[in-house]
Amino acid sequence: MKLPIPGAEVPPVDGELSGSDRRFAYLGPEGTFTEQALYSIQEARGSRLLSAATASEALAYVCRGVADATMLPVHNTVAGMVPDTLCALVESPSLIVVREVVLGVEFALLARPGTPLSQVRTVSGHPHARTQVRRWLNNHVPQARWIPAPSNAEGARSVRDGECDAAVAGEFAAARYGLEPTATGIQDAAGAATRFLLCARRGTLRVPDPDAAGRTSLIGRIAGRPSQLEKFLGELKSHRFLHGVSLSVVRYGSDSSVLFVDCPGRIHQKATARAVGLLQLSLPGLRSMGSYASAPSVIYPSERSRTVHPKGITGADASREPASGDIAQLREQIDALDHSLIGTLQQRLEASREIQRLRTGGGGSRVDSGREHTIRGRYTETLGKGGSEVADAVLEMCRGRVPQ
Incomplete structure (x- = not known):
């Protein structure tokens, strides 16, 4: 898929959009779990999808109006927070979160056809993927050297181009790069899942879901390294107004950090408003990223056959969700x-x-x-x-x- 030229003049889009008028960015290239997360949502159907090389680039597309929203990974249950996403989000003050998706993560080892495990000398993938398959790689390809990549799909591309012997990625990426899975289900821990956030400019993409459980997120840059902030954040978290609130911190530069906060509930609810007020009083640099519906469930690979359509998700053949009361x-x-x-x-x-x-x-x-x-x-x-x-x-x- 051809990317828009960075800096190109694209008129900003105001108001709600629908169908082919929408443009969604995601952390690419094609074949990433982030793309799969984007395919799983109703808002993306019939829309143009734009692949971005980095989280910063994907967010820049939205800020400039090249895209109306972007999907980015923010947390994995095994590997933890995604620093690249948080550092990019803290530099994008005009964006809010409008939806979240939680995707079950299952990995395969992809290689060029006919490549046996004994000939795998190099393996590529995103650092978060390595954390989740480290034990399997040590047991089955101990001779292989790890080569980090900006995304798992980029690792698959490097295998296709002969730059690497194998890649850790979703099995669905194999066909896109002319590869085949030499092993599937190689993740060390069962039930791992990654949380993704759909981010947009305020007022451009409405996702009505008033009946779903809500979440309110905040983000900000604060002085000090994560290790230096542990005591302060621990004391803050113990406050009676912040029960159920999640505080996550990643390093930002040499002497500062990015703090990402999740509060249960929506901002109009008393307990949530009280928690947000206390947090912003204690840390004036925190800004709200808005309230949005929590993901109703985890989407796993067995469900993707019904909800994900790598060849396109437009038209009457797109999956139909059963009624909410089903x-x-x-x-x-x-x-x-x-x-x-x-x-x-x-x-x-x-x-x-x-x-x-x-x-x-x-x-x-x-x-x-x-x-x-x-x-x-x-x-x-x-x-x-x-x-x-x-x-x-x-x-x-x-x-x-x-x-x-």
């Missing part, structure tokens, strides 16, 4: 959420095992009763009645399981 659809959402929860619990169990190993190795006990009390209180405050029972079940599952 029990079958709701059960699918529950199954997807359960899948994500199980994957998260597996990761928690592994972390607990490592802590227990370190404690017992140093002569300590496996269980820290004070720590468990804090965890139980956190669950109770967030989930209300029944939260302590959930905490007890999680703690019991993770307690005392030290590998022999």
Whole structure:
């Protein structure tokens, strides 16, 4: 897909847009999970899609009016926050978030046809992908050197062009670059998912969804490195107005950081407005990125066959979402959420095992009763009645399981 020339004069678009009038940017090239996330939303159907090489470029398209909105990855359940996106967002003060998508992430090792694993000497992909497949690569291609790429699809392109032997990417990217999957499902942790944000200029793209649970996000640049801010942010997070609020920080330059905040609820709700007010009073540099509907469910690869159309999503053949009251659809959402929860619990169990190993190795006990009390209180405050029972079940599952 041909990109617009940077700096080209494109008249700004005001008001709501529909169908082929819309233009959406995404972190490319073609074949990224970000493109898949964009294909999954109703607003993108029948629209022109513009691939951008970086998050900054994608946001610049929107700021200049070349695109009406852009989809960008912001967080992965295994690899954490995406620094490139947050650093680009903090430099784009005119943009807000209008929608989020949560996409299940499953990786494949893509290579040119006929390439055996024994001949793979170099593997490329996004650094976040490497974090999620490190164990698999060490076990199956220990001889391979990792070559970082701006995106997984860019890694696949380098394999097609003979610059690299294999790439870590979504299996759906294989056909686009004339590659074939030599192995699928290579992610180390089951149930990993990436959260994407659709960002637009205020007032240009309306996404009505008043019945969905809401979220309000803020972002700002603050002085100090992430390690220097831990104590301050910990004390701030403990304030009674900020229960349920997520504070994430990534490094920005040599002596500053970007703080990204998620508050449950919409800004017109009293608890949310109170939390936002306290945060902006404590950190005047924080700006609101707006309130928007939370993703109703995680989209997994088995669902993408119905919701994603790499060859185009226009016309009558595009997938049709069942009615919101359809029990079958709701059960699918529950199954997807359960899948994500199980994957998260597996990761928690592994972390607990490592802590227990370190404690017992140093002569300590496996269980820290004070720590468990804090965890139980956190669950109770967030989930209300029944939260302590959930905490007890999680703690019991993770307690005392030290590998022999």
